[in-house]
Amino acid sequence: MKILVVDDEKLLVKGIKFNLENDGYEVDTAYDGEEAVRLVSENKYAVILLDLMLPKIDGLEACRRIREFSNVPVIMLTAKTEDNDKLIGFEYGADDYITKPFNIMELKARIRAILRRSGTAERQDSEHRIVRGGIELDTLERSVTVNGVPVMLTVKEFDLLELFMRNPGRVYSRENLLSIVWGYDSPGDIRTVDVHIRHLREKVEARSAQPEYILTKWGIGYYFKQ
């Protein structure tokens, strides 16, 4: 399951690569349109993430050229300003688009949607309902119940919980969480994570002082009970 990430911001590319690889995808990278087209012609990708603004050949043109020989799904990464990017993207053959800045959770959701649509390898984590212990989470409804009781979560709380529940046992540092849930360009304070974890525990745990699900790995970060 290979994904190609194309953007001239190397930092962004590295961040996305890191996160997607952690999710079990294989990730190639390119920094300009020419290289992107070449890579696509030489490899078989499940999805391509393509920035609009690129050196040499821009994203739209690259998309058009790719379409000449491949039907691989393309997700365009667009800047917020340009309202029409969406349309233009579709016109040139893109399958979806996402506006920067985005957070990794959202990007992953789009990738899952694309893979589901293209029928590629229905992975366990492409499900929109996740149940672990007494916690049930539905990403379409963005709803959560604990032992059958509905719980209202805020956006950040929900995104945190979804990430944890998709990867139980895996420990995330605060830096990881900031970059995944808050976005790659979050300048935020590291302690902010603590506060949201606390709020999440208050809503999800029976006794937030002795958490049962969202546990602390001392000196490292947080994780969801295996």
Place this chain on the structure above:
Amino acid sequence: MKILVVDDEKLLVKGIKFNLENDGYEVDTAYDGEEAVRLVSENKYAVILLDLMLPKIDGLEACRRIREFSNVPVIMLTAKTEDNDKLIGFEYGADDYITKPFNIMELKARIRAILRRSGTAERQDSEHRIVRGGIELDTLERSVTVNGVPVMLTVKEFDLLELFMRNPGRVYSRENLLSIVWGYDSPGDIRTVDVHIRHLREKVEARSAQPEYILTKWGIGYYFKQ
């Protein structure tokens, strides 16, 4: 459940494909009449959306040729100007027609109607009457009653309500709603959705300040009470 979309406006095709795939249909595309006929001869489609103006072979001729070997339902996509398209289309074997520009809800409704008629896989959401709580919605009459009292809705209000009632609990972002209800080429402001939601609430809810049916998912969008 495969659908073939044929139009030379790639933008339009992509938009339709995107939306129909999100609804769980499989979508093939073609950009001229020749390719369309070839695809139909090689695949089994539940419905074909066929533009009138096409390169190589126009829509009518393509429709006629398809009819020589297949009874697959055809919905013609016609430009607004030509009033007689309808008749001509039927004459050449089309089953329905829809004038551009249309919005996705309307297109989906036509597709559902065709599928219902052709007896293909009677899906739950192909019903034309939906009742949830005190709200009854009839897509054929485009009428709505709340606790038995008829309510007059505008086009946008009705489309919003229909979408919500077909997918209770599912949360839609404003972007989702814009692209689904407003259409593939909507340049619209995101706040417009809020205003229509408010109007809808004023007509459907007992107290629109404490909505019972059309609820807000803070930071995400709107959804219909489960």
Place this chain on the structure above:
DNA sequence: CGTCTACTACCAGAATCTTCATCTCATGCT
């Protein structure tokens, strides 16, 4: 031309997020 619908801009209040100070507790050392 008048009426109805749709769209946009703007504002105030509410919900959420962030920051910071303080408290508590796990850890490692003596």
Place this chain on the structure above:
DNA sequence: AGCATGAGATGAAGATTCTGGTAGTAGACG
């Protein structure tokens, strides 16, 4: 065991973002 240290938990306030409402304009339609 007792203590120092630093990491995590907690509480509260300020900043920010989001929503719902008002209002006014544009556009469609008869």
